[in-house]
Amino acid sequence: MEYMSSCSSSPGVSPLLVFLKDQAASRLIEKVIQLSHKALLRDIFKNHLKGHLVDLALHPIANFVIQRLTAATAKYKMFVRLFDELLEGVEAILAAGHMGVIVQMAESCAENGERQDELMRCLLSAFHCDEPGSRHTSCLPLFLSLLTYEVYYHSDTAEGGIDTQALITTSSDKGRGKILKRLEGQFVPMACSRSGSRALEAIWNSASVTHRQNIAEELAPSESQLRSDQFARHVWAKFALSHFTHRRAHWHEIQTGESKKRKMFSDILE
Structure with missing residues (x-):
C-alpha cells in the first residue's frame, strides 16, 4: 500500500486512485483494506480517497474497493464521514447499477448504528416514494425491481x-x-x-x-x-x-x- 501511494501522479492527486481502477491492483487493495487496522483505514480515507468516493463508486472496477472500505470502517467513527460523502451520489450509483455499494451502505449503517434514517430518506426520495407519506408502504417492490414509483405503478x-x-x-x-x-x-x-x-x-x-x-x-x-x-x-x-x-x-x-x-x-x- 505504501508503494502504491508513493508512485508519481498528478499534483494534488493520490496515485492510489489510478490503482483502484486497475482490475489486478484493485483486488490487492481490497484485501489490504479488509485486513487493515483503524489507523491505516483512516489514512486511506483521509489522505487518498476523501472527495473521490462517489466517482470511485461509479467506476466498474473501483466500486468494489469502495464496498470493502464501507464494510471495513463500519465499526469506526470515520464511517459517518465516508457515508455522508457517498450519500450525495446515491441516485447516480443506483443509475450505474452498482447495487452492491448501496447494500453495503445499508449493512454498515446497521452495524454502526448511525445514519439509517438518512439512508432511508434518500432511497425513498430516489425512488419517488417519499411524498406523500402513503407511498412509504409501496417502497419495497420499488427497491426490489429498481424502478421508480411512477414506472412501477404506471403513472404517465x-x-x-x-x-x-x-x-x-x-x-x-x-x-x-x-x-x-x-x-x-x-x-x-x-x-x-x-x-x-x-x-x-x-x-x-x-x-x-x-x-x-x-x-x-x-x-x-x-x-x-x-x-x-x-x-x-x-x-x-x-x-x-x-x-x-x-x-x-x-x-x-x-x-x-x-x-x-x-x-x-x-x-x-x-
Whole structure:
C-alpha cells in the first residue's frame, strides 16, 4: 500500500486512485483494506480517497474497493464521514447499477448504528416514494425491481430521479431476469403508459429471446386493448406481436436472429 501511494501522479492527486481502477491492483487493495487496522483505514480515507468516493463508486472496477472500505470502517467513527460523502451520489450509483455499494451502505449503517434514517430518506426520495407519506408502504417492490414509483405503478410521469433505462440496460442477464420476475402481471398496464412503455422497451431491447417470449405471452391476449392505446400500439408493433400470435415460429426465428446480431456486435466491441 505504501508503494502504491508513493508512485508519481498528478499534483494534488493520490496515485492510489489510478490503482483502484486497475482490475489486478484493485483486488490487492481490497484485501489490504479488509485486513487493515483503524489507523491505516483512516489514512486511506483521509489522505487518498476523501472527495473521490462517489466517482470511485461509479467506476466498474473501483466500486468494489469502495464496498470493502464501507464494510471495513463500519465499526469506526470515520464511517459517518465516508457515508455522508457517498450519500450525495446515491441516485447516480443506483443509475450505474452498482447495487452492491448501496447494500453495503445499508449493512454498515446497521452495524454502526448511525445514519439509517438518512439512508432511508434518500432511497425513498430516489425512488419517488417519499411524498406523500402513503407511498412509504409501496417502497419495497420499488427497491426490489429498481424502478421508480411512477414506472412501477404506471403513472404517465416521464421524469424520474433514477434513469430506469440505464438501470435495465446495464444490469446483468440475471439482474434483468429479476426485474422481469417482479414485473410479471404488469406488462399490459406498463405498455399503456408513457413512462411504462419506455421502460418496457428498454427491457425488450436488452432481453434474451426467452425473456422476450415471456413478455409477449403476457401481452398477446390483450391485443384489442394494446392496439387501441396511444402508447401500447407502438409496443405492439415494435415487439411484432401480430407475428407472435399468428406466426409464432417465424417470430421466434426473427428474435433469435436479432439476439445473435446483438451478441456478435457485443463481442466485437469487447
